[in-house]
Amino acid sequence: MSQTATVSRAGVIEALRQRAYKIRRHALRMGEVQGQGYVGQALGIADVLAVSYFHALKLDPKNPDWEGRDRFLLSIGHYAIALYAALIEAGVISEEEIEDYGSDDSILPMSGMANYTPGMEITGGSLGHGLGIGVGMALGLKRKESASRIFNLLSDGELNEGSTWEAVASAAHWKLDNLIAIVDVNDQQADDKSSTVLNYEPIADKWIAFGWETYRVDGNDLEALVEAFDSALASDSNKPRVIICDTLMGRGVPFLEERDKNHFIRVDENEWSVALKQLDEVYGVQ
Amino acid sequence: MSAKKKLKTSAMIASIAGEDQPTTAAPFGHALVEAAAKNPKIVGMTADLGKYTDLHIFAQACPDRYYQMGMAEQLLMMAGAGMAREGFIPFVTTYSVFASRRAYDFICLAIAEEKLNVKIVSALPGLTTGYGPSHQATEDIAIFRGMPNLTIIDPCDAVDIEQSVQAMIDFDGPVYLRLLRGKVPRVLDRFEGYKFEIGKAKRLLDGEDALIISSGLMTMRAIEAADELKEKGTNVGVLHCATIKPLDTGAILEEVRRYPERPVFVAENHSVIGGLGESIASLLMKEGVHVKFNQIGLPDEFLDAGALPTLHDRYGISTKEVIKTLKQHVA
Numbered sequence: 001m002s003q004t005a006t007v008s009r010a011g012v013i014e015a016l017r018q019r020a021y022k023i024r025r026h027a028l029r030m031g032e033v034q035g036q037g038y039v040g041q042a043l044g045i046a047d048v049l050a051v052s053y054f055h056a057l058k059l060d061p062k063n064p065d066w067e068g069r070d071r072f073l074l075s076i077g078h079y080a081i082a083l084y085a086a087l088i089e090a091g092v093i094s095e096e097e098i099e100d101y102g103s104d105d106s107i108l109p110m111s112g113m114a115n116y117t118p119g120m121e122i123t124g125g126s127l128g129h130g131l132g133i134g135v136g137m138a139l140g141l142k143r144k145e146s147a148s149r150i151f152n153l154l155s156d157g158e159l160n161e162g163s164t165w166e167a168v169a170s171a172a173h174w175k176l177d178n179l180i181a182i183v184d185v186n187d188q189q190a191d192d193k194s195s196t197v198l199n200y201e202p203i204a205d206k207w208i209a210f211g212w213e214t215y216r217v218d219g220n221d222l223e224a225l226v227e228a229f230d231s232a233l234a235s236d237s238n239k240p241r242v243i244i245c246d247t248l249m250g251r252g253v254p255f256l257e258e259r260d261k262n263h264f265i266r267v268d269e270n271e272w273s274v275a276l277k278q279l280d281e282v283y284g285v286q
Numbered sequence: 287m288s289a290k291k292k293l294k295t296s297a298m299i300a301s302i303a304g305e306d307q308p309t310t311a312a313p314f315g316h317a318l319v320e321a322a323a324k325n326p327k328i329v330g331m332t333a334d335l336g337k338y339t340d341l342h343i344f345a346q347a348c349p350d351r352y353y354q355m356g357m358a359e360q361l362l363m364m365a366g367a368g369m370a371r372e373g374f375i376p377f378v379t380t381y382s383v384f385a386s387r388r389a390y391d392f393i394c395l396a397i398a399e400e401k402l403n404v405k406i407v408s409a410l411p412g413l414t415t416g417y418g419p420s421h422q423a424t425e426d427i428a429i430f431r432g433m434p435n436l437t438i439i440d441p442c443d444a445v446d447i448e449q450s451v452q453a454m455i456d457f458d459g460p461v462y463l464r465l466l467r468g469k470v471p472r473v474l475d476r477f478e479g480y481k482f483e484i485g486k487a488k489r490l491l492d493g494e495d496a497l498i499i500s501s502g503l504m505t506m507r508a509i510e511a512a513d514e515l516k517e518k519g520t521n522v523g524v525l526h527c528a529t530i531k532p533l534d535t536g537a538i539l540e541e542v543r544r545y546p547e548r549p550v551f552v553a554e555n556h557s558v559i560g561g562l563g564e565s566i567a568s569l570l571m572k573e574g575v576h577v578k579f580n581q582i583g584l585p586d587e588f589l590d591a592g593a594l595p596t597l598h599d600r601y602g603i604s605t606k607e608v609i610k611t612l613k614q615h616v617a
Contacts, residue, residue, distance in 0.1 A: 113399075114400055115399075115400065121371075122371075122396075122400075123395060123396075123399055123400060125395075126391055126394075126395045128360075129364055129391075129392065129395060129396050131364075132360065132361045132363075132364025132365055132367075132368070132392070132396070133364045133365070133367050133368040133371070133396055134368060135361065135364065135365045135368060136364060136365030136366060136367055136368020136369045136370075136371070136372075136376075137368035137369075137371055137372055138368070139353065139365065139368065139369060140368060140369045140371065140372025140373070140374055141372060143329070143372070143374065144372065144373075162360070163360040163361065163364065163392070166356075166358040166360055166361035167361055167364065169356070169358075170355060170356065170358065170361055170365070173356070
């Protein structure tokens with residue numbers, strides 16, 4: 001997935017834009033199969049996943065367990081629909097699997113689990129686990145003198161969990177410069193807006209205080225994301241890095257962007273085709 | 287003021303060893319150092335209890351393989367899972383109360399669900415401290431027995447602990463071991479050919495008058511009780527069941543059936559709820575084996591603070607009290 005020096009910045013962004021479009025499209029198609037799904041989150045995080053999987057991560061799609069890979073840990077199990085979409089786009093999972101999404105014996109269960117899906121590194125879903133597992137893996141990689149890195153995608157809701165902060169403190173203590181946390185701030189969790197349920201703002205200040213190299217960007221702005229990821233990965237600091245991404249649930253499908261926000265955005269049966277059509281229009285696809 | 291001098295609660299390192307009993311210091315720490323010399327995958331991790339789980343021995347011998355994770359048991363289990371994911375064999379140590387009550391979800395989902403090779407070694411199981419309920423893990427087995435994939439070991443003494451370290455390394459999967467620390471009694475080396483094996487119960491003594499099936503330090507009490515009763519003509523058999531899960535159902539059924547009239551006592555350093563006793567009761571009922579069945583274990587209560595010998599008498603798990611219970615039921 002590495003980019004050659006000859007590709008212009010504009011070319012890089014345009015390629016990522018196409019990947020983000022496809023990720024959104026795969027996610028909507030999975031949602032359509034089940035008639036439900038966390039598509040609001042998937043649409044919101046698609047740009048972050050595009051930059052992660054098609055700009056930042058070292059991967060071998062044909063060999064998802066390759067020892068030299070970067071490890072991408074999804075602690076928010078309910079975002080699986082988004083990660084499956086990225087893994088399909090990356091060629092780790094066959095696109096045909098979309099038809100079985102969330103069905104009996106599918107390799108794509110509703111909540112992400114390591115034992116079901118190639119490329120799914122950990123079992124998420126019990127929130128507050130991913131970053132701590134990442135700490136252990138990052139320590140293990142250092143023991144092995146590996147150049148691989150750990151990426152952990154967590155959510156703003158996951159900041160409610162005390163265990164997340166045990167991991168935040170530990171990563172700084174151990175100077176885990178091979179650990180990159182990505183926080184999706186969509187300001188939405190199960191009962192209400194994150195800032196209403198348990199306010200963690202100013203989020204960046206807290207990570208800075210714990211000793212992390214901290215970036216905060218618009219998580220739906222590909223240029224800003226690329227710049228943040230490039231800076232985080234190029235930095236010679238011995239601190240762990242966090243990229244806090246403000247995202248909009250439903251991004252890319254105007255009627256979902258505008259719908260009342262909820263942990264589980266309602267999409268009626270006849271609306272899936274509308275959603276796909278709107279997405280195509282937003283991306284100028286006929 | 288009472289004329290009788292009261293026993294004092296011990297400092298944190300309270301030994302369960304009797305006076306003049308042979309002991310080994312920190313058998314877990316020394317066995318781990320020995321194993322680590324042969325296996326570079328072994329690492330030690332703790333949540334601010336290295337000194338109190340005998341892991342300090344390993345820390346001194348292998349400082350670059352020792353991870354002090356801070357007083358954060360959830361993190362300890364997550365980081366242990368991460369280490370195992372990268373191919374290491376982490377021995378993670380804390381107290382049984384914190385492993386079972388505080389870190390359960392992290393052991394369950396981050397470790398057990400994925401069968402990761404993490405060895406959870408926890409001190410102060412059952413009633414092995416006089417500090418009261420905050421430190422007494424009287425229900426840890428009950429908590430962990432329902433967790434799929436988790437092997438539970440309750441070693442009797444220094445011999446069991448030394449051998450279980452290598453056995454855990456040879457076994458691929460998550461294990462929870464109830465550690466005896468500090469000066470740990472050595473009792474099992476009197477049984478020639480004794481070998482600790484995960485999943486195997488071992489007959490230590492044969493006797494037709496009563497059978498004690500026991501785990502952990504209660505096997506030591508069972509042997510002491512059997513020795514004393516033998517002098518008075520009562521022959522008590524002892525089956526040591528150091529693996530609580532998976533239960534060695536074959537050996538237990540065979541032993542119980544050898545003398546069908548013999549009363550069975552299950553002795554454990556644990557609540558009578560949810561531990562070895564109820565495991566065996568359930569097994570016998572499912573198999574249609576009807577015997578006189580008794581439990582020797584801790585009551586379903588938050589226990590008192592105080593001196594261990596006082597508490598072991600009070601709650602019926604001292605040798606003296608075990609003998610008393612046996613005499614009540616054995617002709």
